[in-house]
Amino acid sequence: MKILVPIKRVIDPYIKVRVKPDNSDVEMNNVKMTVNPFCEIAVEEAVRLKEQGIASEVIVVSAGESSSQEQLRTALALGADRSIHIDTPRDIEPLIVAKLLATIVQREQVGLVITGKQSIDTDNNQVAQMLAALLDWPQATFASQVSLIDQQLEVVREVDGGLMTVAMSLPAVISTDLRLNEPRFASLPNIMKAKKKPMQTLSAQELGVEVEFTQTITEVSPPQARKSGIKVATVEELIDKLRHEAKVIV
């Protein structure tokens, strides 16, 4: 079984983003970029399934500008076998990403797709569900444990109120939650080897998908700043402030 792992190039999650003065976007120049953390977990899970002999090949794919190839190389260094770069503008809409991925799934005869549950830039949490819908495959979103039992996929999902374990047949789409695994670090020899692994570049046109936006971001603004607070010295003072100044407790 081939596993497809879509990954995204995003601003490093530990960087505090700044909104551009003209409110058109956040500042992208000279900002450290990385593989979206949820995608890294997806790559790790796919590589583990290959190490267990469940997967035959792990293909990573990224839709974005040519700089996304850097993140594909990272994924190859983490153990993916080959990569596909779909050349598109940055941050194309989730439905277009899902359409592009659906064509790759069909071309490559993929048996399982593992995505991150959301990218930490646009925070949409949509692509896995949309891809499953387009393919008419079952979906297991927010996965914190994945096992394959007699060709049935058993997935523990992190949902409101607890943990839900579901079973489904393959092919299927999974989206990863943070607790699915602890991604490995790429070793230097593996980074060197990754340079020789195959990377194919395709255009959206070659895949027969029209990149047409239906949503326009007209303004990006910073959040309202909270006015700075005060430090209190004692528990008594804290209780007094909460009771009489903030009036949030009785």
Add this chain to the structure above:
Amino acid sequence: MKNLIIAEHDNQHLHADTLKVIQAASHTGTANTVLVIGSDCQSVAEQAAKAETVSQVLIVDTPEFGYHFAEMLSPVITNLASDYQGIWFCASSKGKDLAPRVAAKMGVGQLSDIVQVISEDTFVRPIYAGNAFAKVTTRDSTRVITVRGSAFDPVGLNNNAPIEQFQIEAPPATVSMVRFDKTENERPELTAAEIVISGGRGVGSKENFALIEQLADKLGAAIGASRAAVDAGFVANDLQVGQTGKIVAPKLYIAVGISGAIQHLAGMKESKVIVAINKDPDSPIFEVADYGLVGDLFEILPQLTEQL
């Protein structure tokens, strides 16, 4: 604009966030229909009928829909959707699972986690863990939207909308339930609580969380946690507050032993009043806290619990 609001429920109770989604939808028009899909869920429909601005409740009550799997529910919703311009969901784990599947089936985009309605086609939503807000205009003929509950007030409950039964054959099941491990919790629900007390890595152990629990019980508060506390196994995953966990905006948020990483702040910085208790005076949490107390939580928490 005609709106279809997908009720969030457990087959018995309408989730309070649905009333907030109805509020958000009512900013775009007044023809609000609530759809209740589930199994033995008549009482949910009756609760939804009381919600103000709702003109009609549709109920699809079939045993196969009892687990609310997206694979089962999305065909029901897409069948009905042609009559509506807005399909609205809670930005809960169920809503997030279901809404994009519905949107893709309809061939339209989806808007996640909106916090403001500007007009019928323009909405505001947070990006980059709430460090920026994007104003988005959609050209899709049907707007499929999930709503951040903490950003809207619930509608009132002074209504008596008609309830209409709706029959639809369940699609073949492709997913089956193995089990549900419910988090036992007798405290108020995290996303709806007026007071939330969260513990972080600084709490040190699962046993020490008892200090947080005692204070929570005294204040009638819900308990939350940072990712570090959840990863360390101090509390259950679904109590995590942050970009990847729950988003809360209570009247009072007390952060105990939490440093205040960007991802955690994303989940709580819209709280009305924030209190930070931390032994490190340089913790970033103090930058957003209205009241900060620097000190050892093991001394402060028992004092707080006793004096309240």
